[in-house]
Amino acid sequence: MKTKLLFFVIFQIYAGFLFAQKFEKTTDKNLLPNIILYESGRQENVYISAKSRAKSAKEAMSVFEVTYTGFSDEAKAAFQAAVDIWSQILSSPVPITIDARWEVMDQGILGGSSSPELFRNFKNAPFKDTWYKPTIANRLAGYDLSPEGYDMIIRYNSTANWYLGTDGNPGTKTDLLSVVLHEIGHGLGFSAGAWKDGTSGGIGYVDENGENQSFVAFDHFMFNGDGEQLIDTNIFKNPSTDLLAQFQSNDIYFDSPLANEANGGVIVELYAPTTWNQGSSISHLAESFNGTENALMTYSIGTGEALHDPGPITMGMFADLGWVSVRFDHKALKDIETWTTPRTVSAELYADTSLYDNSVKLHYSVDQFKTDDNIVLMTTTNDTLFNADIPVIANDTVWYYIEAKSKLDRFYFYPSQGTGNISTTFNDSSFYFISGVDNIKPTIMNENENKYIFDVVKLLEISASADDNIGIDSMYIEYKINENTAKYLNLKFDHEDITGTPIYSTELPLYDETLQNGDTLYYKIHAVDSSSNTNSAFIPANGYYKIPVHEIYAPVKDTVIDFDNANAEDIFVLDGFTVDQPTNFDSKALHSPHPYEEGQNYKENEINYVAILQIPIILDDDSTKITFDEIVIVEPGTAGTVFGDAEFWDYVIIEGSKDTGKTWKEFDIGYDCSISTAFTSAFNSTGNGEESMYLNHKIDLLQNGNFNAGDTILIRFRLWSDPAAVGWGWAVDNIQIQKDGIVPTTPGSLATTEITDTTISLIWNKSTDNDAVAGYLVYQNDILVDQVTDTTYKATDLSHATQYSYFVKATDATNNLSEKSNTVVATTTNITSVNIFSNHRSEMKVYPNPASNYINIEYRAEDNINVAYLSIYSLDGKLISSISKSVMDNSFIEQINIGELKSGYYFIRLTLENKVITERFIIK
Known part of the structure; x- marks a missing residue:
């Protein structure tokens, strides 16, 4: 189990807030449980059809993008039917991405849903410092906060007895469409931050001292039957045995206006069994909703149960979690040096329900709303874009925020007031701007992650985000290779990132440089604002960013x-x-x-x-x-x-x-x-x-x-x-x-073809290979002695009357070796006095004879000869030494050092192309 620590990433600090609002994400595991749906083990025979709102919809209100792993076409069709239901109920300007997996899971489990990350303090977040599912966060922000990731990961048990039809008639099987609808519901926000560790229960993130805490949106609505909010640490220490007792009390409720309204004005009971059920407790509706139109989000489902609608209670919960809201799109006013005309505040509002007429208002103040609150009606000509002016004020700082009221009698504020927007009062959040001479330097952030470059790179993209309370006038980069003279290049505005921060970029023309292994690229980034003081800044504050250059070698196949x-x-x-x-x-x-x-x-x-x-x-x-x-x-x-x-x-x-x-x-x-x-x-x-x-x-x-x-x-x-x-x-x-792993076939039928006193000739059947056989390795007495490309081999310079063993292996171009062939054993023939003294003794001169240190051999042939082989044998026929020599002018003349040989009788044998000559000599 992971240590209970909160790890989050700060993506951007918005300028112009009274508090430093931050867009953050987390992958903390206590906030990201895997929520599980079980088989109930019961035959239910219940069918809840999709409400007419889905059937009558002409166009989807949201787009789902599903990546399937392991699904059959029939299973995909059932999944898509569930997606179609959700897409016609909930609205989002950002596609909802799902990683759907069909895999083996434990018996009794139908599926599980999790999210890879959560977000807080994003644009239009209803609660401050509260974590939201990616689906809700993206919807409210109006853009994808994590474009490279999935919004939810859902698994389905491939071994379950599934009904893959979409007609609501599963019979004795489990309806896949219903289970998909359920699991997507968790990814849309039906997920509590409750957890159990030993004898304690906890909610969301809490540090080791119990001081730093944060929750998921669902947690704000969790109450017990006495009306006590579970995240109220004045009542329940977090974590604590008291909280675990609450989790196991059968007395936990979701309390929100629209959910309660859908439940007949009564708070909504959650699944809180007397024994903690990991992956199910708190994050489902109570079992009392089984058999009703609200049964979809209970913790289990039976065979024969087809639930093709989320139900009004779940839709009411989703509405209060953020699926029914007002989204504001407004760029905060920057500071101004000279204020001579009214400043216009513009905002686009996208409401899921109708707004009351004349309910969109601008509030501004010169004392942070302590005593001063000026309210101006924001006017519109198209029901979306609203405008209002702040008159010239003799004050250096002005705070402001925007208010709207829907016909659900809910107030919405921008920036968020941190109260879930179910409020009528200002809390602590506002934009502000300052008038007067500007002395604030631009802020710059290096967006490059290059830790190295290769010597073949011709263009290197450099980008930086920069912002300023007045505005950026220009940006440029200073760069050099090693200690060469620095060069300068302007960075141009490229785009705004998802938070609205300007991104500037350029491409360094490295084709003008001669990059080599070991070089270093040095650079720093400068920004100048548009104030009268032309305030400037650069990063890093000291020295340069450094990027080492590495060599790319020539490509190879292996x-x-x-x-x-x-x-x-x-x-x-x-x-x-x-x-x-x-x-x-x-x-x-x-x-x-x-x-x-x-x-x-x-x-x-x-x-x-x-x-x-x-x-x-x-x-x-x-x-x-x-x-x-x-x-x-x-x-x-x-x-x-x-x-x-x-x-x-x-x-x-x-x-x-x-x-x-x-x-x-x-x-x-x-x-x-x-x-x-x-x-x-x-x-x-x-x-x-x-x-x-x-x-x-x-x-x-x-x-x-x-x-x-x-x-x-x-x-x-x-x-x-x-x-x-x-x-x-x-x-x-x-x-x-890419080293070929396929070995050649084993060479076959190794055999000898000719044996003499000094040679043994071998032959074998050729091997085959998926590529090609490159050759054969010949082993003599288990020692590698040669490599040949043919299927024959002649071992030479052997001792007579001596036994030798041989085997061969085939090799391919990537040095894969075959198994060794069969082994053959052969014995060279003996040397007799007849074959030593038989041929042309008188034609070769050997002198001096007897000899002591050197002996001379001369032979002059009548016929043309090119090569002669000279061997010296002991009296018992053992080969002492041998040489081969090219013959010039048909004459063989050689002096041999015999100083190392013992005294006694020896034979010299001269082998020519057409004859063999022997002679005896004595060493004294």
Whole structure:
């Protein structure tokens, strides 16, 4: 279980607020439970049809984008039918994204829903410092707060007995459409922040001292039967045994105006069984709603039960959570140096219900609304854009906010008053602007994450966000390579980010530079405001940002990396990794830190350790595998989660890039220590890695369609760490990329064809290979002696009357070896006195004879000869030495050093192309 700490990311501070409102996101696990729907075990035979509001709708009010994994076409159709119902009930200007997974789950579980992150203090947030599901947050903000992520992740049990039709007649099966409708409901906001830890119950985030607390939107509406709000820490300490008692009391309610109205004016009972039900308690309606039109969001569903409408109570709850609201779109007025004419406040209002006429008002004050509150009616000509003027005021600071009232008798304020907007009073939030001479410098934020560049880069994009209380006049970048003369280039306005902050960018023309490995790019960013003082600022405050230059080597089709080689470290860009040999390891390898760090100390509460191979790989059609040995002792995810889930904690992953590192895509999904029981045991025991733990891993580089044969790619190894628990880390060794793993067939029928006193000739049947056989390795007495390309071999210079054994192996172009052939054993023939003394003794001169240190051999041939072989044998026929020599002018003349030989009789044998000559000599 993760430590109960809150980790959030501040994305932007809006200028012009009385309080520093911040757009933040969190992945804190207490705020992101996986909510589960169970089988009830009952045959229900209930059908609640979709209300006419869905059937009569001509167009969807929202767009859902679903990514399916493992679904059949029939299951997709049922899923889409549920999506269509929600899309015609709830309105959102931002597409709602769902990661839908069809997978094996525990028996009795039908599905589970979770969100990868939550947001607070975004534009139009009803409650201040309150966490909202992405679906509601995006809707209220009017833009996607996390465009790269899913809004919800939903799993469905592939082993359940599903009814895949959409007609509401599941019979004795479980209606998939109903379950999809239910799980999407959790992703739309039906989710409490309640949790249990031992004997205590808690709500939302709470620090170790019980002082810092924050909640999800659902929590604000949770009360007990005595009317006590569960998040009121004056009543219930958070966490505490008292809170757990409340959770297990069968006496918890959702209390909000529209939900209560839908329930006949009575507060809505939630599911709070006397035994805590992880994943279900509090985040469902009470069982008393079973069999009614409000049954969809109860904690279980029976066979024969078709619930095709959320029900009025759920819709009332959603309305008060933020699905019925007024969205304001307004740019805060900036400061002004000279105020001579009225300032116009403009705002676009998008209301889900009608507004009362003349209810949109501008409030402004010169004393922060302590005693002064001026109210001006905002007028409109199109029912959307409203305007009002603030007259010239002899005061240096003016505060203002906007108010609207719907025909549901609900007040809405912008900025949010932090009370859920179910209020009639101003709280503590407003915009403000200052008039007078400006001395405030611009604020700049470097938006670049380049930790390195490659020497082949021609254009480098540099961007920065900048804002100013008056406005930005200009921005420029100062840059240089190494200690060369600095150059300057203007940054131009590019766009506004999702928070409305201006982004400026340019491309550095690095094609004008001669980048080399080891160079450094230095730069700083300047901004000048549009005030009369032309206030300026630059970042960093001291020195420069530094980007090292690394070399990209020539592309190859395959490579093998042995980290014991001296240059192994030079072919990787290492960010957090090292090439090292820790204790308990026999050789060097690629290592993350041991242990690696927690992510909370870094941007977005995460840290990435990266090792990029600087040798590009040309992907092949056939051998597109990467294999390596690894030890993976990184924190495992919660049981049952898969890569991409909110509770799939730390992971390692192998990725590729087709654009020299600008973007990266995975070859396969990320993984953790759970790939091996040995790795998991080491993590659980806080153990260290050691040499004996290496396991081999093979990945097909083309398997998921992100890359194609012919692509030239870079490859990187990445370890991702989130906040809290960590492990020993990751080690990688013996990397082979696109090395053909298919070995040639075994050479067959090895046999001898000719045997002499000094030679043995071999022959065998050829091998085959998926690519081509490059040759054959010949082993004599288990020792590799030669490599040939043909299927024959002649062993020479052997001793006579000696036994030898042989086998051969086939090899291909990538050095894959076949199994060894059959072994043959052969014995060279003996040398007799007849064949030693038989041929042409008188034609060769040997002198002096007897000899002591040197002996001379001369032979003159009548016929043309090119090569002669000279051998010396002992009297018993043992070969002492031999040489081969080219013959010039048909004459063979050689002097041989015999000083190392013992005294006695010896034979000299001269082998020519057409004859063999022998002679005896004596060493004295």
